[in-house]
Amino acid sequence: GQNIDQPTEMTATEGAIVQINCTYQTSGFNGLFWYQQHAGEAPTFLSYNVLDGLEEKGRFSSFLSRSKGYSYLLLKELQMKDSASYLCAVILTGGGNKLTFGTGTQLKVEL
Amino acid sequence: NAGVTQTPKFQVLKTGQSMTLQCAQDMNHEYMSWYRQDPGMGLRLIHYSVGAGITDQGEVPNGYNVSRSTTEDFPLRLLSAAPSQTSVYFCASSYSTGWGETQYFGPGTRLLVL
Numbered sequence: 001g002q003n004i005d006q007p008t009e010m011t012a013t014e015g016a017i018v019q020i021n022c023t024y025q026t027s028g029f030n031g032l033f034w035y036q037q038h039a040g041e042a043p044t045f046l047s048y049n050v051l052d053g054l055e056e057k058g059r060f061s062s063f064l065s066r067s068k069g070y071s072y073l074l075l076k077e078l079q080m081k082d083s084a085s086y087l088c089a090v091i092l093t094g095g096g097n098k099l100t101f102g103t104g105t106q107l108k109v110e111l
Numbered sequence: 112n113a114g115v116t117q118t119p120k121f122q123v124l125k126t127g128q129s130m131t132l133q134c135a136q137d138m139n140h141e142y143m144s145w146y147r148q149d150p151g152m153g154l155r156l157i158h159y160s161v162g163a164g165i166t167d168q169g170e171v172p173n174g175y176n177v178s179r180s181t182t183e184d185f186p187l188r189l190l191s192a193a194p195s196q197t198s199v200y201f202c203a204s205s206y207s208t209g210w211g212e213t214q215y216f217g218p219g220t221r222l223l224v225l
Contacts, residue, residue, distance in 0.1 A: 042216035097208045101153040
């Protein structure tokens with residue numbers, strides 16, 4: 001079966017840096033997405049990684065290691081509005097555009 | 112563009128009732144899909160479509176039907192609602208089925224089955 005693991009909850013301080021990890025064990029791999037989801041709202045796209053390495057987009061960066069089945073999302077200069085759930089999702093080989101999601105990491109940013 | 116729209120926002124059903132959750136997109140997207148989101152379970156794929164007239168099952172298709180008669184619309188039908196179908200349902204779409212195509216999610220429908 002497919003297994004995607006993320007920590008359930010994390011807490012961080014405003015202005016700090018936080019790293020949210022995602023490990024996956026799947027039958028095939030064609031890329032990994034990170035989505036942000038505020039309570040009661042739809043998921044919104046943050047990043048996509050298919051090759052090893054770091055992708056940077058402003059305060060958000062995402063890293064992938066295919067050999068280790070590992071990704072992380074790095075959030076810098078945390079703001080209160082970053083309090084949300086962060087979802088890791090994998091596209092499997094032969095899966096077209098079908099996403100397999102982890103259970104999400106609930107991030108709380110405190111003053 | 113309105114993006115991906117879903118109706119209704121909230122719905123309460125009794126066990127055994129049927130209903131249709133509506134999903135529409137105005138971005139001329141080829142790929143559309145339905146997910147359900149339950150606490151502690153993450154988003155799970157119910158059904159998806161790679162174009163008008165083409166649909167297929169996802170991870171949890173039992174109890175749900177779909178059709179795709181137009182590019183814009185992708186309704187999800189519950190034939191005989193059960194309490195286990197209480198969930199938040201999200202529709203999503205992407206321009207194509209290529210790898211890495213970003214999927215855009217609708218605002219969700221919150222369904223309670225009594």
